[in-house]
Amino acid sequence: xxxxxxxxxxxxxxxxxxxxxxxxxxxxxxGWLAYVLVAGTDYGQWQALFATTxxxxxxxxxxxxxxxxxxxxxWGVLSDYVTERLMxxxxxxxxxxxxxxxxAALFIYMVWxxxxxxx
Amino acid sequence: MGIxxxxxxxxxxxxxxxIATIKLPITAYASILHRIxxxxxxxxxxxxIYALDLxxxxxxxxxxxAVMLDSLPAKMVVWAVLAGLIYxxxxxxxxxxxxxxxxxxxxxxxxGSRITFLVSVVMIALAGLWIW
Ligand code: HEM
Ligand code: HEM
Numbered sequence: 001x002x003x004x005x006x007x008x009x010x011x012x013x014x015x016x017x018x019x020x021x022x023x024x025x026x027x028x029x030x031g032w033l034a035y036v037l038v039a040g041t042d043y044g045q046w047q048a049l050f051a052t053t054x055x056x057x058x059x060x061x062x063x064x065x066x067x068x069x070x071x072x073x074x075w076g077v078l079s080d081y082v083t084e085r086l087m088x089x090x091x092x093x094x095x096x097x098x099x100x101x102x103x104a105a106l107f108i109y110m111v112w113x114x115x116x117x118x119x
Numbered sequence: 120m121g122i123x124x125x126x127x128x129x130x131x132x133x134x135x136x137x138i139a140t141i142k143l144p145i146t147a148y149a150s151i152l153h154r155i156x157x158x159x160x161x162x163x164x165x166x167x168i169y170a171l172d173l174x175x176x177x178x179x180x181x182x183x184x185a186v187m188l189d190s191l192p193a194k195m196v197v198w199a200v201l202a203g204l205i206y207x208x209x210x211x212x213x214x215x216x217x218x219x220x221x222x223x224x225x226x227x228x229x230x231g232s233r234i235t236f237l238v239s240v241v242m243i244a245l246a247g248l249w250i251w
Contacts, residue, residue: 020218023211030204038249043174043181050175066164073157102161109168116172 004079006099008072019072022065029062056117063113067106074102146225149210149232156207163200194250201246206239 009015036049049055082095135141173180187193213231217223222231 020215023215027208027211030208043178046174046181070161070164074161077154077158105161105165109164112168112172116168116175 006096007075007079008068015072015075018068022069022072025061025065026069029058029065032058050117059117060114063110063117067110070106071103075099078102144229145232145236146228149213149235153207153210153214156203156210159203160200160207163203166196166200188250198243198247198250201250202243205242205246206235209239209242210235 004010007015009018041049050059078095078098082091082098084091087094170184174184175181188197213235217227217231222228
C-alpha cells in the first residue's frame with residue numbers, strides 16, 4: 001500500500017472516497033446557491049437567509065468539504081508534477097513547501113468563512 | 120526510478136516533440152481541463168468568499184457588488200470563475216458516474232467527454248447571459 005505523510009487520509013483509497021463525498025457536498029451547495037441567486041434576492045432576504053441555522057450549517061459543511069477536497073486535489077496535482085523524478089531532490093522540498101502554502105491558504109479560507117458566517 | 124530512462128537496446132527511433140502535430144483524444148482534453156479548472160478554483164474560491172463577505176457585511180456592501188458588476192473587468196472575472204466552476208462540476212459528475220461503473224470503455228469515455236463539453240458550453244453561455 002502506498003502511504004505518504006502529506007496526503008490527507010494516509011492512504012489513497014480513503015483520499016479517493018473523501019474526494020468523492022466532498023465533491024457531492026460541494027455540488028449540492030453550489031447548486032443551491034445558483035438557484036437562490038438566479039431566483040433573485042435582495043439584501044434583506046440574503047441577510048435573513050444566512051442568519052438561519054440550516055444555511056450556516058450547510059455553509060460550514062461546504063467549507064469543510066472545500067478544505068479537504070482542495071487539499072487532496074492539489075496534493076494529487078503536486079505529486080504528479082513537482083517530484084524528485086522531474087526535478088531531482090529539490091522537487092521533494094519544493095512540493096512540501098507548496099503543500100504547506102496550500103494548507104495555509106485553505107486555513108485562511110476556513111477561518112475567513114467562519115468569521116463571515118458567525119462573526 | 121531510472122528504469123524507463125536506461126533502455127537496454129540503443130533506441131535510435133526519431134522522437135516527435137512537435138506539439139502542434141500531436142493529436143490527443145477528446146478524453147485527454149476533458150481530463151486535463153478538469154485538472155486545470157480544479158487548480159483555478161483553488162484560487163477563485165478566494166474571490167467567491169470575498170464576495171460573500173462583502174454581500175453580508177452591510178447593505179452598502181451588498182449594493183457595491185451590484186455597482187462593481189457594472190464594470191466589464193468584474194463581469195469577466197465573475198464569468199471566468201463561474202465557467203471554471205461549471206466545467207469542473209460537470210466533468211466531476213462525469214467522474215462520479217464513471218466511478219460507479221458506467222461508461223468505462225473507450226467509446227463510453229469519448230461519449231462522456233462530448234456530453235461534458237456540450238453541457239458545459241451551454242451552461243457557461245447561460246451564465247454569461249445571466250451576468251450581462
Ligand atoms: C470550488 C471548489 C473546488 C475546488 C477548489 C476543486 C479542486 C479540485 C482539484 C484541484 C482536483 C484535482 C484535479 C486532478 O487531480 O486532476 C479536484 C478533483 C475532483 N473534483 Fe473538484 N474542486 C472543487 C469543486 C468540485 C465540485 C463542485 C465537484 C462536483 C462534482 C468536484 C468534483 C471533483 C472530482 C470528482 C474530482 C476527482 C477527480 C479525479 O480523481 O481525478 N469538485 N478538484
Ligand atoms: C467578484 C469580483 C469583485 C468584487 C465583488 C469587487 C468588489 C469591489 C467593491 C465592493 C469595491 C468598493 C467599491 C466602493 O466602495 O465604491 C471595489 C473597488 C474596486 N475594484 Fe473591485 N470587485 C471585484 C472585482 C474587481 C476587478 C476584476 C477589478 C479590476 C480589474 C476591480 C477593480 C476595483 C477597483 C480599481 C476598485 C477601486 C474603485 C474605487 O475606489 O473607486 N475589482 N471592488
